Amino acid sequence: MKRLIIALVALSIFACKQEPKVDYAVITGKIENSKAKKAIVKNAEFNAEIAINEDGTFADTLRIPENGFYTMSIGREFTPIHLGFNDILNISLDANKFDETINYTGEGAIENNYLAAKTLSNVKATANEAELYSLGEDDFKSKISEIKTANETLLNGLTNADETFISSEKQNLVYDNYALLNKYEQGHAYFTKQKDFKVSENFIPTELKDMVFDDSKAYKSSSSYKDIAFSKVLTGVFENLGDDISSVTTDDLKDVSDIKIPALKNDVIDYLSSFLVSPSNENMESVYNFFINHSTNEDTKEKLTKTFEKNKNLIKGKPSPQFVNYENHKGGELSLTDLKGKYVYVDVWATWCGPCIREIPSLKEVEKKFHSENIEFVSTSIDQAKDHSKWVSMVKDKDLGGVQLMADNDWSSKFVKDYGIQGIPRFILIDPNGNIVSADAPRPSDPKLVELLEKELKMQP
CATH class of the missing domain: 1.25.40 (Serine Threonine Protein Phosphatase 5, Tetratricopeptide repeat)
Incomplete structure (x- = not known):
């Protein structure tokens, strides 16, 4: 009898070991009016892509790390989503009215339809930011309290929802309220054009003032806590x-x-x-x-x-990457080595770049200040070849000074790639020996540029 019991226990243990652990959720669905090729489901510790077929349908099994809150992104739109082990969730939506049409059926639908309704309600309530953040402190608090109450009513009206979800979401609504309070000072200052506006001493609740950020679960569960x-x-x-x-x-x-x-x-x-x-x-x-x-x-x-x-x-002191035989607006070609013996301040720009053009008046002032010093101001356009005539005309029309060059292959020019330039305007300072002083020098409109040049040129203040 003893041997039989031992055998049965062993068999039981073996059977338990063989039982597969359910660590996945199944997601299917269809999206209308979208050219998106994939949906992305992620949280702080998880990231998965779901392929979207030509007809807008999609289906996948996601091995999620835990029951909890995630974000689903399709194109530029995104929505909160709650996934649990064993969920079989079907999603339908129209990309033209993403928040208004998203709908869930299947296991897990109760929680997710609530999240969709909450999201839509919040979007509508906060759509007019200028109006919302222009409210006085008391009116603002009253408004966001209404938002919280409406969401609590939605949550309390759920039946057969996951209890852990309900508990987490009740706390999430508190964080949502805190997030709006936290944004008020900056938002009110901006929309009312009161640059120095500060909220009153008691505006922010003590709980928010003293909040210690050590809750990893809340960081994953609540976008508001995360923010x-x-x-x-x-x-x-x-x-x-x-x-x-x-x-x-x-x-x-x-x-x-x-x-x-x-x-x-x-x-x-x-x-x-x-x-x-x-x-x-x-x-x-x-x-x-x-x-x-x-x-x-x-x-x-x-x-x-x-x-x-x-x-x-x-970094400072390293030999600078070179540009070679760039077209000179004044005629001929120029290389960086032709300027050896002088400091060289390089402005990488283009005729289509608004921020670049806004720096022109400041650049002219800096050029004027240092015109008798051992420095050359070089503006290098990365316009495409098709815009060559536009570059020629703009240099002339705006009476641009210094040395005006055009890169040999716009963004793909070796000089641009070697400096890792991914956005313009970009400014570079090179010393008389051809070594880097700053690979990302201050803009002409930044007073720090004059300070840097005076220091390098050893000018008396």
Whole structure:
């Protein structure tokens, strides 16, 4: 008998081990009036693409890490979505009226139709931002309280909804309210044109003022919690960084080290690295290593490394990439080596670039100030060959000074690629020996340019 019992227990254990774990949700659906080729479902720790067929239909099995809140994006539109193990969810919508038409059927539909109704309600209630944020403090609080009450009514009216979903969403509605309160000061200042507007002392609830951002679950479940956390952390970081990011050190980034939520830390690093892992920062390498050591997101690390490898040869003192035989508006051709012995301030621009053209008056002023100094101002157009005559005319019509060149192959010019230029205007300062002073120098409209040039040219203040 004892042996039989042992055998039955062993068989039971074996059977349990063989039972497959359900870790997926099935999503099917059809989208009308869309040319999108894929839908993206993601949260802080998950990212999946679902192929959309030519007729707008789609179907996939997603191995999700947990029951919870995700975001589904189709083209430029997105919507919150809740997925659970064993969900078999069918979605229908018209891309021309995305929020108004999205509808769910099947297992998981109750929770998701609520989220769709909530999203549409919120969009309508906050559509007129100028009107909303121009309200006085009391009226604004009253308005967003109405929004919260309407959503609570929707939530409380659900039957047979997942209890964990209900509990999480009740807290999410609190975060939604906090997020609107958090945006009020900036929004009111902007729409009422009161640049120095500050909310009254008691406007922000104590709970929001004292909120500690250490809830990884809330960061995934609530876009509002995520927005507040990201905003609060960045505010603290920028207070440490100050206005000058040309010499940011790892000590200035101590607040990043203290972030408790891994996904939040990854998002902050991803954002900050876009401009701090830059040749304009003299401490680029140590900052890069700091970000690599603190990030747990492999995609972010890969992007960081690519950026660093591209920029590491563009720091101050490195030999500058060369441009060779660029067409000179005054006739002939010019290479960077022809200007050796002088500082060279390069303005990379194009005739179609509004921000570039807005810098022209300031550039003329800087040229005038330094006209007798050992510096050459070189404006390099990256217009396409078909716009050559437009470049010729604009240089003449706007009476552009300095040396006016046209790159040999617009965005694909070797000089442009070697400097990693992805947006213009871009300004570069090179010393008389052909070495980089700044691969991302201040704009002519920035007073820091005059300070930099006076320092390099050793001019008396």
